[in-house]
Amino acid sequence: MGNAELEARRRQAVSRAVGVTTEIYAVRAENAEIWDAEGRRYIDFAAGIAVVNTGHRHPKVLAAVREQLDRFTHTCHQVVPYETYVHLAERLNAAVPGDFAKKTVFVTTGAEATENAVKIARAATGRAAVIAFAGGFHGRTFMGMSMTGKVAPYKTGFGPMMPEVYHLPFPVALHGVTEEDALAALDRLFKADVDPARVAAFIVEPVQGEGGFYEAPAAFLRELRAIADRHGIVLVADEVQTGFARTGRLFAMERTGVTADLTTMAKGLGGGFPIAAVTGRAELMDAPGTGGLGGTYGGNPLAVAAAHAVLDVIAEEDLCARAEALGARLKQRLHSLAGAVPQIADIRGPGFMNAVEFTHPGAGTPAADFTNAVRQRALAKGLILLSCGVYGNVIRFLAPLTIPDAVFGEALDIIEASLRECAAEA
Known part of the structure; x- marks a missing residue:
């Protein structure tokens, strides 16, 4: 046919x-x-x-998945856990930028990862508001599309977005938006719309994906980091599209010298198998109550096996x-x-x-x-x-x-x- x-x-x-x-x-x-x-x-x-x-x-990815197929395909880690999930969490905890103790949770899609980052930030801070950027893309779920800074086709016809989500201009010199413009907009937002003491998280792509592959200036991210620290706001790096060697580093934030509190990832991690993750500061990751994070297919054994092979291939090649x-x-x-x-x-x-x-x-x-x-x-x-x-x-x-x-x-x-x-x- x-x-x-x-x-x-x-x-x-x-x-x-x-x-x-x-x-x-x-x-x-x-x-x-x-x-x-x-x-x-x-x-x-x-x-x-x-x-x-x-x-x-990739032959090594296929071999890892075939080996896992001969063992088991699904137990739900929340019911009967398995070592490969734990080992992959250990590897990501070591690989994600940041000289502090980290923990990881596995989910299935990038949208789930960004949703869970918001849940973690809210649980850790007791705050509700989230600040994202124009042109950003964070998924098609309701919180994901609310944080996404592009209307068509992602928001068209879907009614009111989730509350307490605010957008700032993303600094793009080509379009006449400077770092100073974006930071001035944040200052106005804090004065006119939301008290920084009510903001749980900033979420930013180090390089915007759907928005047009605009790279966040390192100086801008440093200032965003400083503002987050000043007000007790969690900085989330959305590395769903930038992760796993795409930008010349395992994670794009490595190029900036700026460390996020939480990092979301998916796409390249599984080499074609569906897996996503949030990795971040251990105390933040432990803020939600037991059972507050997870999912039936989160960290599926076949996808976990593929992810281990992907990390090996990136290093070996x-x-x-x-x-x-x-x-x-x-x-x-x-x-x-x-x-x-x-x-x-x-x-x-x-x-x-x-x-x-x-x-x-x-x-x-x-x-x-x-x-x-x-x-x-x-x-x-x-x-x-x-x-x-x-x-x-x-x-x-x-x-x-x-x-x-x-x-x-x-x-x-x-x-x-x-x-x-x-x-x-x-």
Whole structure:
């Protein structure tokens, strides 16, 4: 059955609310390549939205999961616990930035991780309010979408958001928002809307994901850390998309020199298997009452086994250094095209969490139409790309960090050709 027939079935059977970026149907994948229902090969620069950083079907991940399959697949850790859950918690406690005692809880999705970070912060502080940022993305659950700083499509039609969630502008120099602007907005918020003594947490992505791959300035995060300390506010780093070598460090906060109190993670941790976590200061993690955290599938044994293998692969294959090298090559190629593609407004991103932003030449307004044209042209040439940004005018590059050099070079050629052709036609 071909892609068109499968797409027709999807439209009949699946809620239209589940958006689909492409209409190609995967039947096989290996490292950075996917083959569809019609046998066509694609280079994958999405990685399941930064999930398979270690590539599709990494042999060590598969071997770890197969070994666990032969033992048991599910007991619910809250009913009958198992050592691998404890060991993974120990590894994350040691790996997450911060020179203090830490503890961890496992859940299933990134949205669950951010929800649980809020629960932990509220339990620890006895406060309710949460401050997030415009352009941020923290999930599709009610608290997750309330904290998310983008309305369409995440909040549209879903009624009132959760109370006591406030948003600040995120410092993006390209868009005329300075660090001083963001901090001044926080000062106004404290004076006009919420007493800092009622704020449980700040939640911030060190590099915004859905918002457009904007990197939080280290100086801004240092000041946010100082304000949090001054007022007894918990600082939460949402590393769901930035984590696990994507930015050239295991966690993006390592690049800033700033330590969060709680860190949320998911995506790249499981290498394709669903697992998420919150790791943080031990005293904060112990604040909720026994039974207040957890979930039936949280820390599923198969996903835990995959996560152990992912951490091993990142270390053994030095994927942090690999991310830096791949990102440097990609950005160099994009910069070489700036003269031929006047729509390019910015090229950015640490490690291999990179993006290019497009605006209309002369006007400087977001060029979502051009962005989509580039994405579609690349897809027609066999390269899967994702867009993002509040205005839909950013293409993000999220290939597996294990992508072979030859495949990576092929993808760079497709990116260049797509950009040049779309610019010539614009």
